Amino acid sequence: MTADQQKKAAAIAALEYVKAGNKVGLGTGSTANHFIEALAEKARGGFDVECVATSRASFQLAQSLGLKMTTLEKQPHLDVTVDGADEFDANWQLIKGGGGALLVEKIVATSSRYMVVIADQSKKVNALGRFPLPVEVVPFGVNATSWKIDRALRILDLKGKQVLRLKDGKPFVTDSGNAIIDVTIGHIPDPRRLDNLLKSIPGVVDHGLFIDICGIVLMGTDDGVQTFRKA
Numbered sequence: 423m424t425a426d427q428q429k430k431a432a433a434i435a436a437l438e439y440v441k442a443g444n445k446v447g448l449g450t451g452s453t454a455n456h457f458i459e460a461l462a463e464k465a466r467g468g469f470d471v472e473c474v475a476t477s478r479a480s481f482q483l484a485q486s487l488g489l490k491m492t493t494l495e496k497q498p499h500l501d502v503t504v505d506g507a508d509e510f511d512a513n514w515q516l517i518k519g520g521g522g523a524l525l526v527e528k529i530v531a532t533s534s535r536y537m538v539v540i541a542d543q544s545k546k547v548n549a550l551g552r553f554p555l556p557v558e559v560v561p562f563g564v565n566a567t568s569w570k571i572d573r574a575l576r577i578l579d580l581k582g583k584q585v586l587r588l589k590d591g592k593p594f595v596t597d598s599g600n601a602i603i604d605v606t607i608g609h610i611p612d613p614r615r616l617d618n619l620l621k622s623i624p625g626v627v628d629h630g631l632f633i634d635i636c637g638i639v640l641m642g643t644d645d646g647v648q649t650f651r652k653a
């Protein structure tokens with residue numbers, strides 16, 4: 423199976439976690455797109471759900487496929503969010519934000535009774551940190567914020583190579599109007615502490631560590647979809 427086929431298999435398996443009448447958070451990225459397509463197909467058959475998207479791209483896809491859309495303003499409590507991830511570990515901790523939607527993804531996921539992550543098997547890691555950690559920052563004073571990120575890493579005896587994310591040669595702008603710094607760290611021994619340190623920096627809006635947010639991971643493999651579920 424290719425990685426994309428694994429993503430699709432995980433996305434289809436996630437349909438089981440959505441019940442008729444649910445308010446559903448829709449993630450962002452290629453895996454989440456498979457889920458949006460599968461959910462839209464089910465909805466066309468009369469399955470009634472209302473969805474909140476985590477990005478403009480997901481909103482457009484979902485709406486174009488006929489899914490009933492709402493907003494978190496109108497529906498502040500969702501039943502389930504289904505989203506992809508860049509990495510997950512054995513404790514259901516994640517790195518997200520490869521697609522730049524981490525802030526809204528975290529707001530939507532934490533407004534849901536539970537978050538289901540769908541992924542191909544390349545996303546499973548022994549320890550978080552292989553994937554560069556996306557940190558969403560306010561554009562004002564970005565160099566000062568970058569220095570403070572460095573200082574936070576040093577407190578944990580870590581070093582990170584920071585790169586301002588670009589798109590078409592210009593700084594990438596998130597749906598919320600912020601910039602993203604991708605920080606290559608390598609093995610993150612204490613993601614929870616890094617989460618707290620980064621969140622305490624003025625100028626850091628949020629970052630891609632999702633700590634204690636996800637409870638179920640569905641991973642596509644060559645032998646079918648494997649479920650990792652928190653007890």
Ligand SMILES: O=C(CO)[C@H](O)[C@H](O)COP(=O)(O)O
Nearest residue numbers: 451452453506519520521523
């Ligand atoms: O966090 C994300 C977007 O911000 C995505 O879920 C993550 O990057 C995984 O993407 P893909 O499903 O395309 O592999």
